[in-house]
Amino acid sequence: MDLDELTGLIESTARAASHPIVVGVSGFAGAGKSTLARALVERLDGAVRLRGDDFLDPTRSHRRSPDWDGVERDRVVAEVLGPFRSGRPGEFRRYDWAARGLGAPEPVPSGRILVLDLIGLFHPDTVPTLDLTVWCDVDLATAQRRGMARDAALGRAHSSLWNEVWVPNDRDFAARYTPRERADVLFTGGATGT
Known part of the structure; x- marks a missing residue:
């Protein structure tokens, strides 16, 4: 599927939904997740992006793990995805990479579509909150x-890190959770340059 087709699918999904929707964009590290997420938000009215890097624990994301343990899935679901999908206000804290800790609380973004790009996203703990x-x-x-x-x-x-941690983590996660097979859409590129 290319960018035009994907944009159309997201629009139709949002129109059919009775609540704001979450579009989860995942893939291996370096696959173009952020590039795609930015392109989608530019094209979709009422769309906001949530950077997956804001929900990484820097210590755990820099060590071997079969399930991308450094991805704070519980936090992103509880603090952002749940409130966003229900249309209720909430607060969350991004990881501040410069300060090496969680930043100040900020409001959960509002809109009709939230695009979240994150490694290790298609996990049993998060898939139910992705539309x-x-x-x-x-x-x-x-x-x-x-x-x-x-x-x-x-x-x-x-x-x-790429050779000893991130690639082995991606390989293990793919073998254990089959994220490609869990996807509704396989994005093959197009206008994003990925």
Whole structure:
């Protein structure tokens, strides 16, 4: 599916829903999740984005785990996805990477569509709170190559994390939870450049 088709599907899903919807965008690290999420929010009226990196525990996301333990799924569901889908106010705290801790409380965003891009998202704890699941359909080797190139361009020396932690975590998560098979949509690229 390309970006135009995906945008149309999200619009029709939002129109048919009786509540604000959550679109979960996942894929391997480096697959283009953030790029896709930004493109969707630009195209969809009433859409807001939630960055998955705001819900990573930096210590746990930098060590081996078969289920991407560093993804704070319970927190994102309780603090954001539940309140957003029910249309009730709430507060959440983003991880502040500069301060190395949770930031100040801020209101849960409002809108008719929330796009959340996050590794390890298609997990039994989160799938029930996602109205539409989109997998960035890039193989692991390509995602790793793209992610490492992006990090190098930003001056981030993460080669050992990619090779020893993130790629093995992605591989283990995929084997255990089959996220690609859980997706409603396999996004193959198009206008986002992914």
